[in-house]
Amino acid sequence: MATDLYGGKSDAPVSSPARALVPQPCQLVIFGAPGDLAWRKLLPAVYNLNVDGVLPSHFAVTGFGLPAEGGVQGEPDDYLRNRAHNGIERFSRRSLEDGHWADYSRALFFVPGSFNDARAYAQLKFRLQAVDQQFGIPGSRVYYLAVPPQLVGMCVSRLKEAGLINDPGEQHAFTRVIVEKPIGRDLASAREVIQTVGAAFDESQTYRIDHYLGKETVQNLLVLRFANSIFEPLWNTKHIDHVQITVAEEEGLAQYDDAGAMIATRAGYYEGVGGLRDMVQNHLLQVLCLVAMEPPWSLGAEVVRDAKVGVLNCLRALTSADIERNVVRGQYIEGDVRGKRVPGYRKEVRESFAVMNKSLPPESVNSTTETFVALKVFIDNWRWAGVPFYLRTGKRLPKRASEVAIQFKDVPQVLFNDHPEVPLEPTVLALRIQPEEGMAMRLACKLPGPKVRIYPVQMEFNYTASFGGEPPEAYERLMLDVMAGDATLFMRRDAVEAAWQFVMPILEHWERARVRDIPEYQCGTWGPVEADRIIQPDGRQWRTL
Amino acid sequence: MSTKAPPDTRFVCPLGDVERELTRQMRALQGAGSEPLQRARMSNLVIFCSSLEQSIFVNEQVYQLSASHPARALLVVGEPGPAERDVSARITVRPVAESGSKQFACVEQVTLHASGAAVDRLPFAVRGLLIGDLPINLWWAAPQPPPLAGPLLYELGEYAQQILFDSIGWPDPARGMAATASWLEQIERPGGRWRVASDLNWRRLKYWRRLMMQALDPTSTPGAAESATEMLIEHGPHAVIQAWELASWLSRRLGWTVQGGKIVSGQEMEMSWRFKGPPGEARVRVRRLEQGPPEIRRVRIACKLMDRPGAIVLAVGDGQRLSMSLEGVEGAPRTLALPPHSAADLIGKQLSDRERDPVFRESMAVAQVMARSLLH
Numbered sequence: 001m002a003t004d005l006y007g008g009k010s011d012a013p014v015s016s017p018a019r020a021l022v023p024q025p026c027q028l029v030i031f032g033a034p035g036d037l038a039w040r041k042l043l044p045a046v047y048n049l050n051v052d053g054v055l056p057s058h059f060a061v062t063g064f065g066l067p068a069e070g071g072v073q074g075e076p077d078d079y080l081r082n083r084a085h086n087g088i089e090r091f092s093r094r095s096l097e098d099g100h101w102a103d104y105s106r107a108l109f110f111v112p113g114s115f116n117d118a119r120a121y122a123q124l125k126f127r128l129q130a131v132d133q134q135f136g137i138p139g140s141r142v143y144y145l146a147v148p149p150q151l152v153g154m155c156v157s158r159l160k161e162a163g164l165i166n167d168p169g170e171q172h173a174f175t176r177v178i179v180e181k182p183i184g185r186d187l188a189s190a191r192e193v194i195q196t197v198g199a200a201f202d203e204s205q206t207y208r209i210d211h212y213l214g215k216e217t218v219q220n221l222l223v224l225r226f227a228n229s230i231f232e233p234l235w236n237t238k239h240i241d242h243v244q245i246t247v248a249e250e251e252g253l254a255q256y257d258d259a260g261a262m263i264a265t266r267a268g269y270y271e272g273v274g275g276l277r278d279m280v281q282n283h284l285l286q287v288l289c290l291v292a293m294e295p296p297w298s299l300g301a302e303v304v305r306d307a308k309v310g311v312l313n314c315l316r317a318l319t320s321a322d323i324e325r326n327v328v329r330g331q332y333i334e335g336d337v338r339g340k341r342v343p344g345y346r347k348e349v350r351e352s353f354a355v356m357n358k359s360l361p362p363e364s365v366n367s368t369t370e371t372f373v374a375l376k377v378f379i380d381n382w383r384w385a386g387v388p389f390y391l392r393t394g395k396r397l398p399k400r401a402s403e404v405a406i407q408f409k410d411v412p413q414v415l416f417n418d419h420p421e422v423p424l425e426p427t428v429l430a431l432r433i434q435p436e437e438g439m440a441m442r443l444a445c446k447l448p449g450p451k452v453r454i455y456p457v458q459m460e461f462n463y464t465a466s467f468g469g470e471p472p473e474a475y476e477r478l479m480l481d482v483m484a485g486d487a488t489l490f491m492r493r494d495a496v497e498a499a500w501q502f503v504m505p506i507l508e509h510w511e512r513a514r515v516r517d518i519p520e521y522q523c524g525t526w527g528p529v530e531a532d533r534i535i536q537p538d539g540r541q542w543r544t545l
Numbered sequence: 546m547s548t549k550a551p552p553d554t555r556f557v558c559p560l561g562d563v564e565r566e567l568t569r570q571m572r573a574l575q576g577a578g579s580e581p582l583q584r585a586r587m588s589n590l591v592i593f594c595s596s597l598e599q600s601i602f603v604n605e606q607v608y609q610l611s612a613s614h615p616a617r618a619l620l621v622v623g624e625p626g627p628a629e630r631d632v633s634a635r636i637t638v639r640p641v642a643e644s645g646s647k648q649f650a651c652v653e654q655v656t657l658h659a660s661g662a663a664v665d666r667l668p669f670a671v672r673g674l675l676i677g678d679l680p681i682n683l684w685w686a687a688p689q690p691p692p693l694a695g696p697l698l699y700e701l702g703e704y705a706q707q708i709l710f711d712s713i714g715w716p717d718p719a720r721g722m723a724a725t726a727s728w729l730e731q732i733e734r735p736g737g738r739w740r741v742a743s744d745l746n747w748r749r750l751k752y753w754r755r756l757m758m759q760a761l762d763p764t765s766t767p768g769a770a771e772s773a774t775e776m777l778i779e780h781g782p783h784a785v786i787q788a789w790e791l792a793s794w795l796s797r798r799l800g801w802t803v804q805g806g807k808i809v810s811g812q813e814m815e816m817s818w819r820f821k822g823p824p825g826e827a828r829v830r831v832r833r834l835e836q837g838p839p840e841i842r843r844v845r846i847a848c849k850l851m852d853r854p855g856a857i858v859l860a861v862g863d864g865q866r867l868s869m870s871l872e873g874v875e876g877a878p879r880t881l882a883l884p885p886h887s888a889a890d891l892i893g894k895q896l897s898d899r900e901r902d903p904v905f906r907e908s909m910a911v912a913q914v915m916a917r918s919l920l921h
Binding site: 250335336337338339340341398399401403423425428430435436440442447453455456457458462465522523524525526541543544545 | 559560561564582587631632633634657666669670672673674675677678679680681704738739897898899900
C-alpha cells in the first residue's frame with residue numbers, strides 16, 4: 001500500500017509505514033508573521049497545503065508581530081493577506097489561483113503587537129478565540145516561533161502568562177510550539193533555551209524544526225535503506241569506503257539587485273555565528289544521523305529519534321590535535337558566482353552594518369567568522385568502525401547543491417581493476433537533497449565494441465521527472481506533521497545537546513586560537529585549498545558536484 | 546545522420562537560470578505528457594575556443610558528436626576585445642534518436658561567451674554548470690598549444706579527467722612540441738588527481754602505426770627494423786606535427802637517439818634530424834608538400850630487405866586506403882582501409898578511451914628532444 005504522508009489509514013498498526021497521523025483541526029499562530037521566513041516559506045507553504053487539500057477541515061492562520069516599518073496601515077488582516085499574496089506569487093511551488101486564494105485568504109488573520117507587550121497577548125487571545133469560534137476550531141493551537149533566537153524565551157513566557165498554553169494531557173484542544181534553529185549558540189545557551197521553552201511547554205509539545213529533515217530525499221534515506229533489500233547488507237564498514245555529505249550554497253551573506261545594490265542581508269544573524277553553528281551543528285549532523293543510524297524497530301517518533309541520537313552519542317570526540325588535522329574553516333573573498341562579480345565576506349559585513357544603520361562591532365572589522373567548514377568525523381560503533389565521514393558546507397560555492405554520497409569500496413585489483421595507473425571509478429550512491437531531489441548510482445559499464453573498455457554510467461532517479469510536479473517543500477511536510485502530532489522529523493532535546501556537545505571542542509579550540517586570519521577561498525570555487533588536506537592524504541578526493 | 550547541424554533555437558538566459566531553462570526546453574521538445582525526461586549525457590564536455598569563428602566549426606562537431614558521445618557540452622568562447630560586464634549563456638537542446646525509433650533523448654549544450662578581462666571569469670561559470678559524478682573532459686580547441694595557454698587552461702581543466710587537444714596547425718610547431726612533453730608529465734603525474742591528456746593528431750596516426758608495425762615485423766621482413774637508416778615522411782600543409790609524432794614514435798621503436806637537427810628551407814620546407822641507431826648513423830626527414838590535404842601522404846623507410854638495400858614505402862592511395870610496398874622486392878602492395886574520420890569521430894572515440902597512453906608519452910619525450918635540437 002502506498003504511504004500517504006498527509007493522512008492515510010489511521011487504523012493501521014503503529015509499526016506500519018501507513019501509520020501517518022492525520023492533521024487535526026487547529027489554528028496556526030505565526031509569531032514574526034511580518035518577517036522574512038513567513039513571507040518566503042511559511043505562508044506559501046500553507047497555501048500549497050491548502051491547494052493540495054491536506055489541511056485540517058477546521059483551520060486558520062493568525063499572524064502576530066510588528067512589521068519592521070512600524071505600524072500597520074489599514075486593516076491588520078489585509079496587511080497579512082497582502083504579504084501572503086506577494087510571497088505566494090514570488091516563492092510558491094504552486095501558482096496563485098483565484099479560487100484557492102479566496103479560500104486561503106479568508107482564513108488569514110493578523111494581530112499587530114510587540115512580543116513583550118502583555119496587552120498585545122490579551123488581544124491575541126481574544127482574536128484567537130474569535131477565530132476558533134468562526135471556524136469551529138476546538139481551541140487547538142500550533143505556535144510557530146519565527147522570531148530571532150533571543151526572543152524565544154520572551155514569547156513563550158508571555159504565552160504562558162496569558163494563559164495561551166494548554167496542558168500537554170489536554171487531548172481535545174492541544175497546544176504545540178515550533179522552535180526554529182538555531183537553538184542557542186553553544187551548549188550552555190542551548191540548554192538555556194531548552195529550559196526556557198521547557199518551563200512553558202512539555203517536551204511532547206515542543207517541535208524543534210530543522211527544515212532539512214522535511215526534504216523528500218532526506219526522508220527517502222530511511223525508505224532507501226530499510227525498504228530495499230540490496231542496500232542494508234552493504235551499509236557498513238565492510239563495504240563502504242567513506243561517506244561525503246555536502247551542503248553547498250551559492251548565496252552569500254547579502255543579496256543584490258541587478259544594479260548591484262544590497263537588498264537583503266543576514267549579517268545581523270550570521271556574523272559571529274558562522275557555518276559550524278549555522279549548518280554543521282544541525283543540518284549536517286542530522287543528515288549524518290539518518291545515514292548512519294541503526295535500523296529502528298518501528299517508525300514511531302521516539303524510536304526513530306532514539307536511533308538518531310545513538311549516532312550522535314557514538315561520534316568520536318575531537319581532541320585539539322584532531323581539530324588541527326581534520327577540521328578546516330574558510331572565508332570567501334571576492335570572486336564570481338554564476339557570472340556575476342560578488343564581494344568578499346568582510347566587505348559584505350561592513351556594507352551590511354552600514355545598510356542596517358548599525359555600528360560595526362570591533363571584532364567584525366577583520367571578521368574571522370567562517371563561511372566554509374570541512375571536517376572528517378568517525379562514528380565509533382560496530383557498523384562504522386574506521387569509515388570516515390567527510391562533511392563540507394560553505395557559502396558562495398559554485399552552485400547550490402546538497403547531497404549525501406556513499407562511496408563503496410573498490411573491487412579487488414584483479415580483472416578490470418588490475419592497472420593501478422588507470423583506476424576504476426568507484427561505485428557511488430549519491431542522494432541529492434537539493435536542487436532536483438533524487439538519487440544517482442554510478443556504476444562501471446562496458447562500452448559497446450570489441451575491446452573491453454570500462455566507462456562510468458549513472459542510473460538516475462529524479463523526483464520531479466518520475467513523479468511529476470515539484471515535491472512538497474520541506475516546510476509543508478513539517479507543519480503538517482506538527483498538526484498531526486508526529487515528532488519523528490523534529491529534534492529532541494537530547495539530540496540538540498549531543499550535537500552541541502560534539503561541536504563545542506571545535507568552537508573552543510578556535511576561540512583559544514584567536515587567529516587574525518583564516519584560510520580564504522574565492523567566491524565561485526569549492527572552498528579553500530586547505531580543505532584538501534583532510535581528504536587527499538587518505539587517497540580520496542572531494543566530489544565535484 | 547546529416548553532417549550539418551539542423552537549425553536550432555537558442556535561448557539566451559542568465560547563468561543562474563540555465564538548469565531551469567534547460568529542463569523547460571527539453572520538456573517543450575519532448576512534448577506534453579508526464580513521461581520522465583530522457584537526457585543523454587555520458588560526460589561533461591568543456592570546450593574552449595578563442596574566437597567566435599572557431600566556435601562555429603566546433604559547434605558543428607558537437608552536434609555530430611552527440612550521436613556517438615552525448616554529453617553536457619559547455620562551449621566556452623573567450624575572445625580578446627573589450628570586456629563584457631557579465632558572462633553570457635546560450636542554451637541549445639537537441640534531440641538524438643535511435644535510428645528507426647520514435648523515441649529520442651535530449652542533448653544539451655550551453656555556450657558561454659566572454660571577452661577581454663571577463664574571460665578570466667569563465668572558469669567560475671563552468672564550475673557551476675558541471676554535473677557531478679559524470680566524467681569531466683576538456684577539449685582545448687584553441688589554436689595555442691595547451692602548455693603555452695596560461696592559467697585559463699589549468700582553471701578550466703581543474704577537475705577534468707581528460708584534456709583533449711589537436712596539434713594540427715599549431716603556429717610554432719617546435720616550441721609547441723618542446724613544451725608538450727614536460728606538460729604531459731605534469732598533467733599525468735602519479736599521485737595527483739587522475740588525469741590523461743590526448744592529442745587528436747596522435748589518434749589520426751593509429752592506422753599508420755599499425756601498418757608500420759606490420760611492415761617492420763621480423764616475421765614478414767626479417768632484419769628490416771635493425772637495418773633501417775633513413776626515414777622520410779611527406780605531409781600536406783598543417784600536418785607537420787602529425788608527421789613529427791610519427792617520426793618520434795618510430796625512432797623510439799627503432800631504438801634511435803637524437804644527435805641533432807636543422808630546418809632546411811628550400812622549395813619544400815623540410816626538417817631533418819640526425820640519429821644514432823643500432824646500425825650507426827640514421828636520418829629522419831619530415832618534408833612539407835606544397836599542396837594536398839592536411840595529413841601524412843607518404844613514408845619511406847630505407848632498410849635492408851632480404852639482405853639487399855631496399856625500402857618500405859607506405860602511402861595514402863585513393864584517400865580510403867593505406868598501402869605498403871617494398872622497394873626492390875616484387876609483390877603486390879599490402880593495403881589497409883583508412884576509415885574517414887571527422888574531428889567529431891576522433892573526439893568521440895577519444896572521450897571513451899580514457900586510459901593513459903605510455904607510448905604517446907614516450908614518443909613525445911623523443912619529440913621534445915627533437916624540438917630542442919631545432920631550437921638551439
